[in-house]
Amino acid sequence: xxxxxxxxxxxxxxxxxxxxxxxxxxxxxxxxxxxxxxxxxxxxxxxxxxxxxxxxxxxxxxxxxxxxxxxxxxxxxxxxxxxxxxxxxxxxxxxxxxxxxxxxxxxxxxxxxxxxxxxxxxxxxxxxxxxxxxxxxxxxxxxxxxxxxxxxxxxxxxxxxxxxxxxxxxxxxxxxxxxxxxxxxx
Amino acid sequence: xxxxxxxxxxxxxxxxxxxxxxxxxxxxxxxxxxxxxxxxxxxxxxxxxxxxxxxxxxxxxxxxxxxxxxxxxxxxxxxxxxxxxxxxxxxxxxxxxxxxxxxxxxxxxxxxxxxxxxxxxxxxxxxxxxxxxxxxxxxxxxxxxxxxxxxxxxxxxxxxxxxxxxxxxxxxxxxxxxxxxxxxxx
DNA sequence: ACCGCTTGAATGAACGTTCAATCGTTTTGC
DNA sequence: GCAAAACGATTGAACGTTCATTCAAGCGGT
Numbered sequence: 397x398x399x400x401x402x403x404x405x406x407x408x409x410x411x412x413x414x415x416x417x418x419x420x421x422x423x424x425x426x427x428x429x430x431x432x433x434x435x436x437x438x439x440x441x442x443x444x445x446x447x448x449x450x451x452x453x454x455x456x457x458x459x460x461x462x463x464x465x466x467x468x469x470x471x472x473x474x475x476x477x478x479x480x481x482x483x484x485x486x487x488x489x490x491x492x493x494x495x496x497x498x499x500x501x502x503x504x505x506x507x508x509x510x511x512x513x514x515x516x517x518x519x520x521x522x523x524x525x526x527x528x529x530x531x532x533x534x535x536x537x538x539x540x541x542x543x544x545x546x547x548x549x550x551x552x553x554x555x556x557x558x559x560x561x562x563x564x565x566x567x568x569x570x571x572x573x574x575x576x577x578x579x580x581x582x
Numbered sequence: 583x584x585x586x587x588x589x590x591x592x593x594x595x596x597x598x599x600x601x602x603x604x605x606x607x608x609x610x611x612x613x614x615x616x617x618x619x620x621x622x623x624x625x626x627x628x629x630x631x632x633x634x635x636x637x638x639x640x641x642x643x644x645x646x647x648x649x650x651x652x653x654x655x656x657x658x659x660x661x662x663x664x665x666x667x668x669x670x671x672x673x674x675x676x677x678x679x680x681x682x683x684x685x686x687x688x689x690x691x692x693x694x695x696x697x698x699x700x701x702x703x704x705x706x707x708x709x710x711x712x713x714x715x716x717x718x719x720x721x722x723x724x725x726x727x728x729x730x731x732x733x734x735x736x737x738x739x740x741x742x743x744x745x746x747x748x749x750x751x752x753x754x755x756x757x758x759x760x761x762x763x764x765x766x767x768x
Numbered sequence: 769a770c771c772g773c774t775t776g777a778a779t780g781a782a783c784g785t786t787c788a789a790t791c792g793t794t795t796t797g798c
Numbered sequence: 799g800c801a802a803a804a805c806g807a808t809t810g811a812a813c814g815t816t817c818a819t820t821c822a823a824g825c826g827g828t
Contacts (some may be wrong), residue, residue: 403773403774418693419606419607419691419692419693420605420606420607421605421606421608422607422693424816424817424818425817425818425819426817426818429776431689434774434775435774435775435776435821436776436818436819437772437774437775437776437819437821438775439774440818440819441772441773441774441821444816444820445819446817464722466598471652473633487717494606497626498691501686501691502691505605505684505687505688506605506688507603507604507608508756517781535761537757537761540746541742541746541757541758544742545735545737545738545761546759548734548735548738549731549734549735551817552730552731556727556730560726560727571723571727571733572727575721575723575731575765575766577765578764578765579761579762579763579765579766580765589807589808597823610782610783610784611783611784611785612784614780614785615810619808621808621809621810622784622785622809622810623785623786623787623808623809623810624808624809626784626786627807631784631785632783632784632785674814687775709800731827769827770815770816770827770828771826771827772822772825772826772827772828773820773824773825773826774823774825774826775821775822775823775824775825776821776823777819777820777821777822778819778820778821778822779819779820779821780816780818780820781816781818781822782815782816782817782818782819782822783812783814783815783816784807784813784815784816785812785813785814785815786811786812786813787810787811787812787813788809788811788812789808789809789810790808790809790816791806791809791811792802792806792807792808792814792821793804793805793806793807793810794803794805794806795802795803795804795805796801796802796803796804797800797801797802798799798800798801798802
């Protein structure tokens with residue numbers, strides 16, 4: 397993972413926070429500059445345009461997320477254990493970094509992103525699901541489908557945990573994980 | 583449902599298409615005017631501002647969607663049949679109106695929407711899930727959780743059907759519906 | 769003295785919104 | 799029945815603001 401300078405990090409953090417608060421539109425470069433504690437021109441020393449800033453911000457957080465996913469999987473554990481670890485790790489990551497989740501959801505539905513399909517299509521996660529299906533732990537579906545469904549449902553779970561209203565009651569991470577597991581497992 | 587004039591309908595349709603293509607930002611009032619075949623000023627005869635236009639567009643499509651949901655449920659059928667009908671109807675609606683789905687997803691993550699929780703919280707659908715849980719068809723979870731999970735997964739299924747790449751193979755509506763049903767049903 | 773980083777006022781384009789003028793239809797007065 | 803007035807709908811050029819971006823000048827380390 398590319399190392400960022402303090403300034404770059406401050407600019408990324410400010411942009412994420414502002415986008416969460418005001419959306420893509422409504423987040424201006426001078427707001428970003430002010431929040432990051434730099435002058436407007438400084439942003440352009442590191443990023444050639446607002447669009448480039450946003451797409452690099454996406455790539456950076458996408459790599460962060462992939463790291464979280466990859467670190468949750470280990471050959472030492474059973475498939476179901478790995479599935480549970482994946483769920484727990486990504487769920488926690490999204491709860492701790494809701495601004496990243498919100499940003500992703502805005503980004504994939506935005507014109508910034510041309511190819512909306514490969515947000516999580518990195519080989520490690522995909523082969524995890526391929527193995528699970530081949531070895532009979534999961535239903536015989538497309539591995540890509542299993543992967544996208546899993547990641548999407550973790551995001552839903554994290555959002556419900558974070559924004560869910562009290563009526564939803566004791567909606568636990570485990571509860572949603574088990575609902576999904578019961579559906580996808582053989 | 584409030585009846586719209588031809589002009590209002592044209593403005594709504596153009597806005598939806600443009601937002602799908604260019605996002606909230608990037609969709610300008612003059613683009614909307616041009617696509618709708620009216621002058622810029624005419625939009626302001628019907629909608630007091632861009633923000634108001636977008637929030638009224640949201641309410642309009644939200645009501646459309648609620649109508650689809652309500653029409654899919656009937657007291658004449660069993661719970662599981664109703665669940666299947668709901669899935670099929672909403673799935674088809676989202677496939678036929680992907681621009682509405684994209685718009686919803688942008689909207690709920692945008693600053694336009696203050697309360698992000700009650701997008702589908704209309705009483706008919708909620709009581710359908712309440713009944714299902716009370717009568718032992720579904721797992722003992724919060725009805726709201728069951729509702730949100732269902733609606734979210736139908737949206738995912740519709741998006742995969744529409745944007746999914748060929749690798750995903752014969753990903754059918756029935757397949758995803760059954761995965762979800764197996765997870766939520768007792 | 770050099771050089772890369774930083775500044776923030778200046779710039780010009782683009783945007784949402786306004787409004788005086790125009791158009792087409794309906795109502796009024798006779 | 800008809801002209802005229804009234805009315806709401808429509809137009810699009812013009813307005814003022816805001817924004818992304820630029821760049822000449824300054825700063826600080828070497």
